Amino acid sequence: DAGVIQSPRHEVTEMGQEVTLRCKPISGHNSLFWYRQTMMRGLELLIYFNNNVPIDDSGMPEDRFSAKMPNASFSTLKIQPSEPRDSAVYFCASSLAGQTEAFFGQGTRLTVV
């Protein structure tokens, strides 16, 4: 298996623009997580899906952030409109439900200027 696949690897956008990050989880995994990592705050859970259903989105910073999982093999995290403080590395991770090991993708480094 290729592991968790994220795209793009790097994204530079202007403030106010819409940004969409994409994730393909490991085949067979039924839990998917979106994390944000910054130097100041480390890794923070944004949202968690189980069987394509959002279970916990309490980590989503505000209404500008939204996430979808239309099927078991694809998820998106959208920021609209983007702001400079959204600059961070965004990780997608997947796991089998009931397991505590999350398998991470390589991340998307987002820079909002």
Place this chain on the structure above:
Amino acid sequence: KNQVEQSPQSLIILEGKNCTLQCNYTVSPFSNLRWYKQDTGRGPVSLTIMTFSENTKSNGRYTATLDADTKQSSLHITASQLSDSASYICVVSPQRNAGNMLTFGGGTRLMVKP
């Protein structure tokens, strides 16, 4: 509030030397603790998992210890190599089936110099 504190924040050692990274947690109830290694520009990868009943576990040159009474864990790296340069993140889970309740430490950034 569940917290995981790691020390030191950063560490520089010479190739071949040993080092020990610390993790203190206040997560309760406790199920397990993982150490992740995160190479620059990549996602974290699990190195080892410690459950409540385990005191020590080795994975090659990495040895993790756990003291559930004092809520402390350590990761000892023996005979360090340049490829050990990375961030090491301590992650604690409060219950068995709770992938969404992981509490992450801030990490220790290790640099191994030749």
